[in-house]
Amino acid sequence: MKIFPQILFCLMLFGSTIYAQEIILFNISDSNDKTIFISLSDIYPLSEHPDSLALPEESIDEHFILNPKYRKRFLSNTKIAESDKVFLYDYVQNKLLSFTVKNLDVVANISPYESGGETPHSQYDYMIGFEIDKKLTQVFGDYANEILVAVGKKNPFAEKQLTAIAWKKINSKEFPPKKIVDEFGVLEQKYTIGESYLFKYENLDYFIQDFIRDESIFARRLLVVDSKTKAVLYEELFSEGESDSLAPLNFIGETETNVINQWTGKLFRNNENVIFGFEYHSFGCPYITVLSKKPAQIEINCDNRH
Numbered sequence: 167m168k169i170f171p172q173i174l175f176c177l178m179l180f181g182s183t184i185y186a187q188e189i190i191l192f193n194i195s196d197s198n199d200k201t202i203f204i205s206l207s208d209i210y211p212l213s214e215h216p217d218s219l220a221l222p223e224e225s226i227d228e229h230f231i232l233n234p235k236y237r238k239r240f241l242s243n244t245k246i247a248e249s250d251k252v253f254l255y256d257y258v259q260n261k262l263l264s265f266t267v268k269n270l271d272v273v274a275n276i277s278p279y280e281s282g283g284e285t286p287h288s289q290y291d292y293m294i295g296f297e298i299d300k301k302l303t304q305v306f307g308d309y310a311n312e313i314l315v316a317v318g319k320k321n322p323f324a325e326k327q328l329t330a331i332a333w334k335k336i337n338s339k340e341f342p343p344k345k346i347v348d349e350f351g352v353l354e355q356k357y358t359i360g361e362s363y364l365f366k367y368e369n370l371d372y373f374i375q376d377f378i379r380d381e382s383i384f385a386r387r388l389l390v391v392d393s394k395t396k397a398v399l400y401e402e403l404f405s406e407g408e409s410d411s412l413a414p415l416n417f418i419g420e421t422e423t424n425v426i427n428q429w430t431g432k433l434f435r436n437n438e439n440v441i442f443g444f445e446y447h448s449f450g451c452p453y454i455t456v457l458s459k460k461p462a463q464i465e466i467n468c469d470n471r472h
Contacts, residue, residue: 230273
């Protein structure tokens, strides 16, 4: 089974109990033949004041390891201890690795938007975070794009392999007759209803429906329903836009054998099922939805500088 090569490396800072509102997620910022780099710049406060600079005032190199002074400043401001661990979890293969922070370098990498620019560089031109030797992650094999990374004292992952959603076509009349919530006016212009699909998982029914305009799918509506009570637990309307595009549905049409986008199941300990994988983002960052009593979206901070 080939996995769609969309990067979904994430990092999560957590306490002893996992709640959606406390989870902070990050996208991996760079990966090459030798290393994996995880930027924490989205949570690292920067200031022009000399006593709070994240990096030396005059920086020329596009990549360098932070010296003990700046490393200590980084860990202090992000509230990460040297004894904390960095957990890498491959949810496709259900494999986990962990590394102690004290054994990892904290590095500064020049942002792709600033590479090749004038020097010296400002601290704002850099991404700052952890670097991991890629030789240490070979257990993940060729499909290392679907890895979630967490930093903390305890492993937050349930380690119950997520389930790839296998959509099955249904008659559109079977789609729940709930009034559409269209907060942003996606469906204001004329459209037609396209195909409808269903996936059953545990006590949940996942419904999704295509909306057609100009002979192409421009939006999809997702409903998550309690299979016993028929109560709608979650609803979302996805649409094509300048920064977002619709991800193909798993096992439908030409993508039937080689694309896995939508996943569900228990991802975090002490938490409910999650669901994700309905959009691709060219600008902005993706998110994971926790299907709790009050569903919550966990945004993945991806150091996006558009």
